[in-house]
Amino acid sequence: MISSTRKPALAAAAGLLSIGLLAGCSGGSTDGGGEAASGTYTWWDPYPQHESGSDWANRVEACGTEAGVEIQRTAYDTTALTNQALLAAQEGSSPDVILLDNPAVSTLAEAGILSTVDELGLDVSEVDENLLAAGQLEGDTFGIPIGANTLALYYNTAVLEAAGVDPASVTDWASLTAALEAIDASGARGITFAGIGTEEGSFQFLPWFWGAGADLDELDSPEAVAALTLWKDWVDRGLAPNTVINNSQNTTWEEFLTGDFGFVENGTWQVNSAAEAGFETGYVEIPAESGGVAPAPTGGEFIVAPVQDDDARYDVTREIVECMTTPEGFVETANTFAYYVPPTEEGQEALVEERPDLETWVSAVREAKGRTSDDLGTDYPVVSEALWTAVQRALSGIASPQEALEAAQDQVESELG
Amino acid sequence: MTTTLADAGTRRGDRAGAGDGSPAPAGPPRRRRGPNGTQWAAVGFAAPLLTYLAVFYAYPLLRNLDLSTHDYTIRAFVTGDAEFVGLDNYVDVVSSPLFGTALANTAIFTLGSIAVQFTLGLALAVFFRSSFRLSGLLRALFLVPWLLPLIVSASTWSWMLNSENGIVNSVLGAFGVGQVNWLTSPDTALLSVTIANIWLGIPFNLVILYSGLQNIPDEVYEASSLDGAGPWRQFWSITFPLLRPVSAITLLLGLIYTLKVVDVIWIMTTGGPGDATTTLAVWSYSEAFGTGRPDFSPAAAVGNVLILIALVCGLLHIQLQRRQEA
Numbered sequence: 001m002i003s004s005t006r007k008p009a010l011a012a013a014a015g016l017l018s019i020g021l022l023a024g025c026s027g028g029s030t031d032g033g034g035e036a037a038s039g040t041y042t043w044w045d046p047y048p049q050h051e052s053g054s055d056w057a058n059r060v061e062a063c064g065t066e067a068g069v070e071i072q073r074t075a076y077d078t079t080a081l082t083n084q085a086l087l088a089a090q091e092g093s094s095p096d097v098i099l100l101d102n103p104a105v106s107t108l109a110e111a112g113i114l115s116t117v118d119e120l121g122l123d124v125s126e127v128d129e130n131l132l133a134a135g136q137l138e139g140d141t142f143g144i145p146i147g148a149n150t151l152a153l154y155y156n157t158a159v160l161e162a163a164g165v166d167p168a169s170v171t172d173w174a175s176l177t178a179a180l181e182a183i184d185a186s187g188a189r190g191i192t193f194a195g196i197g198t199e200e201g202s203f204q205f206l207p208w209f210w211g212a213g214a215d216l217d218e219l220d221s222p223e224a225v226a227a228l229t230l231w232k233d234w235v236d237r238g239l240a241p242n243t244v245i246n247n248s249q250n251t252t253w254e255e256f257l258t259g260d261f262g263f264v265e266n267g268t269w270q271v272n273s274a275a276e277a278g279f280e281t282g283y284v285e286i287p288a289e290s291g292g293v294a295p296a297p298t299g300g301e302f303i304v305a306p307v308q309d310d311d312a313r314y315d316v317t318r319e320i321v322e323c324m325t326t327p328e329g330f331v332e333t334a335n336t337f338a339y340y341v342p343p344t345e346e347g348q349e350a351l352v353e354e355r356p357d358l359e360t361w362v363s364a365v366r367e368a369k370g371r372t373s374d375d376l377g378t379d380y381p382v383v384s385e386a387l388w389t390a391v392q393r394a395l396s397g398i399a400s401p402q403e404a405l406e407a408a409q410d411q412v413e414s415e416l417g
Numbered sequence: 418m419t420t421t422l423a424d425a426g427t428r429r430g431d432r433a434g435a436g437d438g439s440p441a442p443a444g445p446p447r448r449r450r451g452p453n454g455t456q457w458a459a460v461g462f463a464a465p466l467l468t469y470l471a472v473f474y475a476y477p478l479l480r481n482l483d484l485s486t487h488d489y490t491i492r493a494f495v496t497g498d499a500e501f502v503g504l505d506n507y508v509d510v511v512s513s514p515l516f517g518t519a520l521a522n523t524a525i526f527t528l529g530s531i532a533v534q535f536t537l538g539l540a541l542a543v544f545f546r547s548s549f550r551l552s553g554l555l556r557a558l559f560l561v562p563w564l565l566p567l568i569v570s571a572s573t574w575s576w577m578l579n580s581e582n583g584i585v586n587s588v589l590g591a592f593g594v595g596q597v598n599w600l601t602s603p604d605t606a607l608l609s610v611t612i613a614n615i616w617l618g619i620p621f622n623l624v625i626l627y628s629g630l631q632n633i634p635d636e637v638y639e640a641s642s643l644d645g646a647g648p649w650r651q652f653w654s655i656t657f658p659l660l661r662p663v664s665a666i667t668l669l670l671g672l673i674y675t676l677k678v679v680d681v682i683w684i685m686t687t688g689g690p691g692d693a694t695t696t697l698a699v700w701s702y703s704e705a706f707g708t709g710r711p712d713f714s715p716a717a718a719v720g721n722v723l724i725l726i727a728l729v730c731g732l733l734h735i736q737l738q739r740r741q742e743a
Contacts, residue, residue, distance in 0.1 A: 083706065083711060090495050107709060110492060112496070196689075241580070242580040243580050243582075243601065245600075245689070246575070385708045396601055
């Protein structure tokens, strides 16, 4: 009895496991290495939502046709993509082109699996310095941003009007907190943001962290404590909901779409959704502590070319990359991806000409700062993990902002030596 | 990766045990051929199984050991020339401030889940033993948690337990209870994920214990009721003792399943807030895949510690079983 119930369960589990392993193997090995037919080039990107036949897939295909080859595109989940790229490099079967989330570029570059733009013969002089920084490590540049996004504060016009708040009055932290108090007093909720224990949590916290004048080299500086105290204070006083501790950026957006919230911290990628919301929305840039615009972190993907055994492939790879990074190419990407801001001035001007209402976003992107810049490079993931843990610990009341950030700094120092 | 490896590792003992038994009857000894021929035939019959075991169980396990005893930086992972560091990764893991928290969380989560799952599963199994109208349908409904994809059930639980808009808080609110921050307070987060995991585990316990109950002959109950034993007495004197072997294996499998749970916790809290719901399995997963920088070596070390815990429990089980049979 016992063994007969056990065996099928175990066999099934073993079967599932082996299917998983087989799938993993075939995924790596079919994407041929240097010796594969020269007519097929492999392309990985983190956009599984764009299926084959979509505008984006057609665009990728068109760039291949232009270069005289066929592009075989595979889409992965963002986090899975970094791991897949590492595994493929280990197997010697890297794809020809990868679109990679910008903080991951220095990680893969550090592993020595990306070719530099000089090796490929690409020109990056037109690309904005603050955006390109995420792809630079020790003086070399490992890719080109295909577009950039960043964070700002969206607001619900009706909620603000009911509370008597003028969005233009939000110029620093004090005026923002005052606005949140007024909204709270009017019966609506103040603001929501994402404090989840993943990279998204750090991404959302950074505008406040940098806006206070803090630096990622020193997580427990008084400025950093001030930024975390601001968040903690909002949560403790109910100006922000308690759910922010577990919120992802998508969840915060859904909370905002209920119409109950005055403000939400979110990104360029929600422009379309905001326009379709059941109420009127607007956005302001995130204020720094004592006025002015806070530097928000840049988001967005880089186009990178992993090292190949066969040098001859680089010529076509360059053509494909160039096809994606012309000014027209940037604008097209921007439109395909719900307002991805082009990384070059020429591209930005072309976009603003088409969509004047996006000017705030373009200027926000120009002010924005790469997460791995300041020569943090591959140290960034370690710092970021310590930072989001500190945010979580402080907001949930495990530790005070001061204690949480001190512990975070200790953790970084012990891990990076 | 590490979790699947841990998985493979813990089950390997069982598979190897089953494997030892099956090839033997497959190759009956033929006297006419020399002992050599018989041995070759035996090897031939065993070969597919042995290959399978080697490729899918032995290799991942060895690879996990290899990862945990070397310092695999990202560069070393690609080039394959990681420095051998012996047990350094294990020392780092055990001396990390997170180790104590993770171990305690694992113990509370695992033991809490199993105790409640088993009790409720057994109660339901006994309840369904007496067939009544619609009992088949009801029993099938209890299997729903098992059939749902984990991402669906875990997301549903996290919505229900949402501090501000969750249905649980709105029901409690109707009875005058204030807002409980189920998933965002360090005091209740572990309890919340344990509750969700209990719900997921009940069907497994129900099914196995129910089928165990079918093996207890009705005559024993009839005889005992003639002797005047009430339902309570019947349970403690007949059901429970006769179900002991099935209970033991249910508890062991439950333990192994629960030790390696990552998905439920990851979806509901990502191990947070802070490290309030970080178990060893979640810790291993987050080292390898949860951050922007994959740290496979410490992840593998944590995974191996888990395998070791499961192995010790498995050996204890075998020991207990032997003593029972003796």
